[in-house]
Amino acid sequence: MTTYAERSDALCDELRELEHQANDGDQLFYCAYLLGLLGLHSAVEGDGEAAFDAYFEQELKDTLNAESVSEHDQANILSLWQQIQ
Numbered sequence: 001m002t003t004y005a006e007r008s009d010a011l012c013d014e015l016r017e018l019e020h021q022a023n024d025g026d027q028l029f030y031c032a033y034l035l036g037l038l039g040l041h042s043a044v045e046g047d048g049e050a051a052f053d054a055y056f057e058q059e060l061k062d063t064l065n066a067e068s069v070s071e072h073d074q075a076n077i078l079s080l081w082q083q084i085q
Contacts, residue, residue, distance in 0.1 A: 007052040008042035014084045030073070030080045037063060053085055 002010075012035055019031035041059055046052060060081060064074045 001047045002049050002052075004044050004046040004052045004055075005042050007049050008038050008056075011084055012038050012042075015080075018080075018084070026073075026076065027080075030077050033077055034060075034081060034084075057081065 015031050015035050015038070019028060019035070022028050022031065037060060038056070041056055044055065046055065060078070064077065069077070
């Protein structure tokens, strides 16, 4: 079974690849935002890809709201999150 740390690492690898291919400053921001948040939550203990994804998605939504990220940026960040899952 995949640990939360392993899942976070795999998602970060995927984001870094997308970041490397990005031609758009906004896309770079969205990748960096998710990379930073994944880094903060990679040390949480747990097992299972689906469990991590559900946990992280809730944390992501809570953080986006707490940081008052614009609706446009929230939609794009959440879309990127869905893309890498």
